[in-house]
Amino acid sequence: MNNIIETMLNHRSIRQYEDRPLSEEQIMTIVRCAQAASTSSYIQAYSIIGITDKETKRKLAELCGNQPYVETNGHLFVFCADLHRHQVIAEMEGQDLSPAIESTEKFMVAVIDATLAAQNAALAAESMGLGICYIGGLRNQLQAVTELLDIPTHVMPLFAMTVGYPLQESSQKPRLPIGHVYHQEKYNQDKQSYQQQLQEYNATISSYYQERTQGERSDTWTGQMANMLSKPARMYMKEFVEKQGLNKK
Ligand SMILES: Cc1cc2nc3c(=O)[nH]c(=O)nc-3n(C[C@H](O)[C@H](O)[C@H](O)COP(=O)(O)O)c2cc1C
Numbered sequence: 001m002n003n004i005i006e007t008m009l010n011h012r013s014i015r016q017y018e019d020r021p022l023s024e025e026q027i028m029t030i031v032r033c034a035q036a037a038s039t040s041s042y043i044q045a046y047s048i049i050g051i052t053d054k055e056t057k058r059k060l061a062e063l064c065g066n067q068p069y070v071e072t073n074g075h076l077f078v079f080c081a082d083l084h085r086h087q088v089i090a091e092m093e094g095q096d097l098s099p100a101i102e103s104t105e106k107f108m109v110a111v112i113d114a115t116l117a118a119q120n121a122a123l124a125a126e127s128m129g130l131g132i133c134y135i136g137g138l139r140n141q142l143q144a145v146t147e148l149l150d151i152p153t154h155v156m157p158l159f160a161m162t163v164g165y166p167l168q169e170s171s172q173k174p175r176l177p178i179g180h181v182y183h184q185e186k187y188n189q190d191k192q193s194y195q196q197q198l199q200e201y202n203a204t205i206s207s208y209y210q211e212r213t214q215g216e217r218s219d220t221w222t223g224q225m226a227n228m229l230s231k232p233a234r235m236y237m238k239e240f241v242e243k244q245g246l247n248k249k
Pocket residue numbers: 011012013014015067133134135136137138159172173
């Protein structure tokens with residue numbers, strides 16, 4: 001096994017960090033690695049906002065649902081799908097590019113690009129011995145986030161990522177059985193084997209939680225998912241995305 005694969009397979013989210021900033025060199029390496037990710041048709045439709053200002057971090061922590069590690073970390077990155085620069089290009093090239101920029105397809109392209117860049121950043125950070133945690137809580141109150149960070153139209157903040165020197169030894173969360181996510185040749189729609197695998201996975205997850213919480217928690221994964229999905233969240237998103245001038249047709 002090489003070092004990169006070892007780092008990937010060792011991933012776990014880290015939610016407690018030393019109050020010690022990353023160096024400029026570390027930050028730039030992480031961003032360069034993010035930029036090295038593949039990008040659809042070379043479109044590079046994303047931006048990364050680095051946050052060091054303590055007050056901005058404090059406000060973001062609050063907006064993200066009072067997640068303390070959004071405030072205390074080595075560095076905070078905000079990843080955005082970004083077609084704003086392509087609107088600037090429209091002006092430079094004297095063309096109306098709005099129909100494409102505002103389409104669902106290009107919105108998806110930008111989200112995919114930003115996510116690929118983010119995972120490269122995560123891996124780069126982890127390979128340096130740093131810990132990371134994605135923060136989808138950023139989407140709790142996007143109007144306030146866009147105002148706080150001065151984000152223009154055609155830009156959609158997707159998630160933040162905390163990075164820093166780990167202060168915790170967290171255990172790894174077991175993933176679904178590989179045959180459940182990797183289909184060979186065709187999508188496997190055999191519900192019986194599907195449910196059987198999920199039952200087995202539930203047993204694994206229950207004992208994982210029991211061990212981690214000294215018996216206090218024993219949730220199953222399907223129970224967790226049903227509970228989460230029974231409460232639709234952030235239902236303002238469609239309207240917000242359209243207000244940002246994205247995913248309109
Ligand atoms: C897009 C995205 C958003 C996430 N948002 C949060 C978040 O707001 N707060 C948090 O503590 N963890 C967040 N996570 C981390 C997940 O909870 C975590 O990756 C998952 O439970 C699996 O655990 P692991 O990363 O330790 O393997 C997020 C992960 C992703 C990919």
